[in-house]
Amino acid sequence: MxxxxxxxxxxxxxxxxxxxxxxxxxxxxxxxxxxxxxxxxxxxxxxxxxxxxxxxxxxxxxxxxxxxxxxxxxxxxxxxxxxxxxxxxxxxxxxxxxxxxxxxxxxxxxxxxxxxxxxxxxxxxxxxxxxxxxxxxxxxxxxxxxxxxxxxxxxxxxxxxxxxxxxxxxxxxFLGGAPYTGAHEPSAEQGREPRTVVFAAQPSVPDSRRDRAYLLKRLIEHARRHPEREVLLKLRSKPGEHTTHIEELPYQKLVQGMTPPANFRLVYGHMGEVLDRTDLLVTISSTAALEALHRRIPTAVLTDLGVREVLGNHHFTGSGCLASWDQLDAGHRPAPEPEWLARQGVCADGSYGTAxxxxxxxxxxxxxxxxxxxxxxxxxxxxxxxxxxxxxxxRHHLGPDGAPLPGAPAADREPGPVRQIVRRAARGAYRHGVQRVAPVIRRMGEL
Missing domain, CATH: 3.40.50 (Rossmann fold)
Structure with missing residues (x-):
C-alpha cells in the first residue's frame, strides 16, 4: 500500500x-x-x-x-x-x-x-x-x-x-531555537553589549599550530579585555574522539600552559543549547554561523587569517559578517545582509517551516x-x-560491479572479544598518530 x-x-x-x-x-x-x-x-x-x-x-x-x-x-x-x-x-x-x-x-x-x-x-x-x-x-x-x-x-x-x-x-x-532579541542579562550600564561571546571551533580549520594558537591567544585576550563578559570556546569533541574532520591539534592541548582569566571556559554540548545564551558568535567558517544567523544572533566570521578558500570563510563574502578580532575588541557588531541570508537558506524570515x-x-x-x-x-x-x-x-570491500569482494566481513558474525579489543587499540593508535606523531613529523619537515 x-x-x-x-x-x-x-x-x-x-x-x-x-x-x-x-x-x-x-x-x-x-x-x-x-x-x-x-x-x-x-x-x-x-x-x-x-x-x-x-x-x-x-x-x-x-x-x-x-x-x-x-x-x-x-x-x-x-x-x-x-x-x-x-x-x-x-x-x-x-x-x-x-x-x-x-x-x-x-x-x-x-x-x-x-x-x-x-x-x-x-x-x-x-x-x-x-x-x-x-x-x-x-x-x-x-x-x-x-x-x-x-x-x-x-x-x-x-x-x-x-x-x-x-x-x-x-x-x-538543525536550524531552530528562539530568535535573539538582545543581550542576555542586560544592565542599564551595558545596554545591548554582548554578555556571552562564543568562539565555535572547527577540527581542521585552521590546520596549523601557529594559526590555532593565534586564535586561542586572541580569544583569551578578548576575555581579559572584557572581564564582564563570559567568553566560551565551544569544542566539537574531546581528546581521543574524532568527528567529521581529523583534529591534529586540539585546543584543549594548546591551552595547556596558558593562564586564561576566570571568565574564559571550554564548553561542550549541543550547539543549540550554547546558542541559547550567546550574544556574539565568532568563528572562522563553522556551520554554527548559519545556526546563529538563523536565530538573529550577532555573528562574526574572522578575517584575521585572511579570506581564503582553504579556510572556507570566502563563503561568507557579501554576508556582512566578516570582521577581525581588532574590530570586535573595539566593539564592532556585524550586521548581516538580508539578501545574502535568503540565498544561503538562512530562514530568519520565518519560512523555515516550509523549507x-x-x-x-x-x-x-x-x-x-x-x-x-x-x-x-x-x-x-x-x-x-x-x-x-x-x-x-x-576501500569498502566492493568489486567494480558493486558486489562484495571475497573475504568481506560477514553480516551475521559479530567480532569476538579479542577482535573488539584489537579494534579499539587500533583506533587509539590511529588517533595517537594523528594528534601526536603526525604534527611532530610535519614540524621536522619544516626545519
Missing part, C-alpha cells in the same frame, strides 16, 4: 561520524509528513570517525535502533532478502562512501522494491564541489541546503551531462510510483571513470 495512504514509514540512516549522524537523523525527521508513524533505524559505518556514546548523547537525536556496521554488512541488511524493506534511506556519508553504497545498493537491489535514497551535505560546501557532487550523483534526492547551493549543484551535473533532476532545495535540518515541503512531496511521488523505482544510476561507472571508481569501491 502506498506510504501516502498508510502514513507509516520505515527510515534508515547510514552515517560515518557524529555530525553526519546528526544531519542524517534530523533530515529523516524533516522529510516525514506531520503525523506519520515513523520507525527510524540508525546504522553507524565502522571507521576512524565512528562516534562514541558521549558524542551520540550530545547530538541528542534518538533512533528506534542503532548499530555499528561495515559497508558490506549494511548492504546485506538492505538487500532484496530484507524482511521489512525501508521506505527511505538517508546516506549521511563522505562522498566516497555515498558512491560506494550507491553501487553496492544497485547490486543488492537487483530485483524487488527499493526505498527512496536521499543524500546531501552536512553544512557549508566550500571545497571539492565537483568531486563531492559527482560522488553523490545517483541518489534519488541530492539535498541542497540553500538556493545558492541548488544552483551550483545543477550547474555541475548539467556541465558533465549528468541528470540534475535529483537536486532538491531544502535547508539545514522541506518540496522534498517531502517528491518522496511521496516516488514512493507512490507504479511498479516501484528504477535501478540506481550513478554518473560514475566502470566506463565513465575506470581509473577512479574501482579504488573507491575497493
Amino acid at each position: 502506498p506510504a501516502s495512504a498508510t502514513k507509516s514509514l520505515r527510515i534508515a540512516v547510514l552515517a560515518d561520524s557524529d555530525t553526519r549522524w546528526k544531519w542524517g537523523a534530523l533530515t529523516a525527521q524533516r522529510l516525514t509528513p506531520t503525523g506519520a508513524d515513523v520507525r527510524l533505524d540508525g546504522y553507524l559505518l565502522r571507521g576512524r570517525a565512528t562516534p562514541t556514546a558521549r558524542q551520540l548523547r550530545e547530538v541528542g537525536v534518538r533512533a528506534d535502533s542503532l548499530s555499528e556496521v561495515t559497508g558490506v554488512q549494511f548492504l546485506r541488511a538492505m538487500g532484496d532478502g530484507a524482511e521489512e524493506p525501508y521506505d527511505i534511506l538517508v546516506l549521511a556519508l563522505v562522498g566516497g562512501g555515498v558512491q560506494a553504497m550507491l553501487h553496492g545498493l544497485r547490486n543488492a537491489w537487483a530485483s524487488g522494491r527499493r526505498p527512496v535514497v536521499v543524500t546531501g551535505y552536512v553544512g557549508v560546501v566550500y571545497e571539492k564541489l565537483a568531486d563531492g557532487l559527482l560522488l553523490r550523483h545517483g541518489a534519488d534526492l541530492v539535498l541542497a541546503n540553500s538556493a545558492h547551493d541548488a544552483d551550483r549543484f545543477r550547474a555541475v551535473y548539467e556541465g558533465v551531462g549528468a541528470d540534475a533532476s535529483a537536486v532538491t532545495e531544502v535547508a539545514l535540518p 522541506f515541503d518540496t522534498a517531502r512531496e517528491r518522496i511521496t511521488r516516488l514512493l507512490d510510483r507504479p511498479g516501484g523505482l528504477p535501478p540506481l544510476n550513478p554518473y560514475y561507472t566502470p566506463e565513465t571513470a575506470p581509473g577512479y571508481l574501482p579504488g573507491i569501491l575497493a
